Amino acid sequence: MENTSPLYNGHVAADAKMADFGGWDMPIEYPKVMVGDQAGGVLAEHSAVREKVGIFDVSHLGKISITGSGAVEFLNAIVTNDLTKISNGSSQYNLLCNADGGVIDDLIVYRKAEDDLFLIPNAANCADVFEVISRAAPEGITVTNIHKSFGVLAVQGPLSGKVMELLGLNLSLDYTEFSVETLSSHPSLGPIIVCRTGYTGEFGYELVPQWESTLPLWEILVETIAQVGGRVCGLGARDTLRTEMAYPLHGHELSLEITPLEASASWAISMDKENFHGKSALHNQKANGLKRRLRGLKSLDRGIPRAGMSVLNSQGDVVGTVTSGTFSPSLKHGIALALVSTDISIGEALTIDVRGRMSNVEVVKTPFVESHVR
Numbered sequence: 146m147e148n149t150s151p152l153y154n155g156h157v158a159a160d161a162k163m164a165d166f167g168g169w170d171m172p173i174e175y176p177k178v179m180v181g182d183q184a185g186g187v188l189a190e191h192s193a194v195r196e197k198v199g200i201f202d203v204s205h206l207g208k209i210s211i212t213g214s215g216a217v218e219f220l221n222a223i224v225t226n227d228l229t230k231i232s233n234g235s236s237q238y239n240l241l242c243n244a245d246g247g248v249i250d251d252l253i254v255y256r257k258a259e260d261d262l263f264l265i266p267n268a269a270n271c272a273d274v275f276e277v278i279s280r281a282a283p284e285g286i287t288v289t290n291i292h293k294s295f296g297v298l299a300v301q302g303p304l305s306g307k308v309m310e311l312l313g314l315n316l317s318l319d320y321t322e323f324s325v326e327t328l329s330s331h332p333s334l335g336p337i338i339v340c341r342t343g344y345t346g347e348f349g350y351e352l353v354p355q356w357e358s359t360l361p362l363w364e365i366l367v368e369t370i371a372q373v374g375g376r377v378c379g380l381g382a383r384d385t386l387r388t389e390m391a392y393p394l395h396g397h398e399l400s401l402e403i404t405p406l407e408a409s410a411s412w413a414i415s416m417d418k419e420n421f422h423g424k425s426a427l428h429n430q431k432a433n434g435l436k437r438r439l440r441g442l443k444s445l446d447r448g449i450p451r452a453g454m455s456v457l458n459s460q461g462d463v464v465g466t467v468t469s470g471t472f473s474p475s476l477k478h479g480i481a482l483a484l485v486s487t488d489i490s491i492g493e494a495l496t497i498d499v500r501g502r503m504s505n506v507e508v509v510k511t512p513f514v515e516s517h518v519r
Contacts (some may be wrong), residue, residue: 147170148205149170150169150202150204150205150359151204155358156202156223159377160175160177161173161175162174162381162409163410167267172202172379174190175377175378178376181372181374189376189377190379191474191475192375192384193302193378193383194347194378194482195302195501196200197302198300198302198304198307198370198373198375199302199370200241200299200366200375201383202297204296206266206268206271207264207267207268208264208265208353209263209271209275210261210263211278211287211288212260214286215285216260216286217229217257218219218284220453222420223277224240224421224422225414225421225422226239229255231256232326233258234322234323235256235343236323236340237256239251240252241425242426244426246404247423248399249273249401250266250421251266251393251399253269253342262355265353271292276420286468293356294353295356295359296355297352297353298362299345299349300341301343301344301345301349301515302350302375304373304374304375305349308370308373309339309350311373312330312365312369313329314328315339318350319341320519324338325337325338325339326339328362334358334362337358337362339352339353343518344383345383346390347516348517385474389512390514392406396417397452398439398469406430407439407458408430408484409439429514434487435487436486438484438487439468440491441480441483442467442495442506442508442511443480443506443513444480444504445478446504447504448497448506450497450499452507453467453497454467454470454481454498455497456483457496458495464485464486465484465486465489466483467497469481469482470482476514479504479506480513485508490508492507494506
């Protein structure tokens with residue numbers, strides 16, 4: 146049986162469309178949830194996040210604890226980004242690579258203290274991340290897989306600050322900062338990690354309650370967003386939102402076969418660090434020159450790009466592959482992320498093979514829509 150979120154019964158009761166995400170049975174959309182006279186579904190949920198506020202259950206995401214003297218120094222020698230450049234109370238996007246520079250996973254590291262780190266990897270890769278890090282841990286460093294000790298709820302959209310105000314939670318956090326809070330109206334929920342992060346490109350927060358407190362916190366959030374016209378949102382809208390922002394998804398833009406340099410994630414690599422897993426391979430790849438890189442594609446017709454479709458140049462030669470593609474609810478046309486030859490430039494006209502029919506696209510700058518995370 147698949148793993149289930151602590152909110153699973155509620156999702157089913159709301160007639161959510163469910164699907165497998167990394168071995169977890171999670172909601173794609175809530176087509177029967179009404180806000181006023183408008184039904185739910187991916188398009189309505191997407192619009193709610195861009196225009197008002199939406200809440201997501203992402204409790205399937207992994208959780209790992211690293212404690213002990215020198216925890217920051219230990220992990221910093223493994224992941225690509227530089228944990229010494231953030232202070233306690235801040236989080237950082239990171240990549241865990243193998244010796245060949247392939248990406249085992251991308252994850253968020255919460256720096257609670259010099260000797261206390263909290264990691265949120267992807268659901269499907271949590272066990273692999275735990276294995277790699279725990280295998281490297283010296284005496285005195287404790288690595289614990291706490292996947293089912295905490296839930297994760299995302300509050301995203303321009304009115305997310307209003308939701309936090311109504312809840313009485315911390316509004317003073319800068320982007321990527323976090324704090325540990327309690328709901329004064331519901332102290333029995335216990336401590337909740339509140340972080341100014343998200344995966345939608347909108348102003349928002351992620352709340353990390355204890356597993357047993359996730360359901361009552363969700364119920365409070367549902368009541369609160371109703372006051373501002375918000376929606377419960379599934380992972381279908383989460384995917385269209387992140388694609389519009391050109392945020393990578395492991396297994397699509399990042400994988401054991403796709404390096405961070407190819408995925409245009411070099412901003413999350415600190416090459417000046419003494420060492421991290423995969424540094425030598427990435428250094429060599431950079432020195433030798435990339436053969437492919439991630440680009441954004443805008444559909445010029447009614448074609449909708451999908452992952453795995455071939456990208457061709459004007460001569461009909463295959464020059465790349467779509468990694469993620471969708472209809473953009475914000476822009477009202479197809480968009481895609483694709484790994485293409487490095488000689489492909491912004492503004493170039495290409496085509497995509499959409500099940501045997503050629504669809505015209507243009508290479509464009511990303512993100513496809515403006516970021517409002519700050």
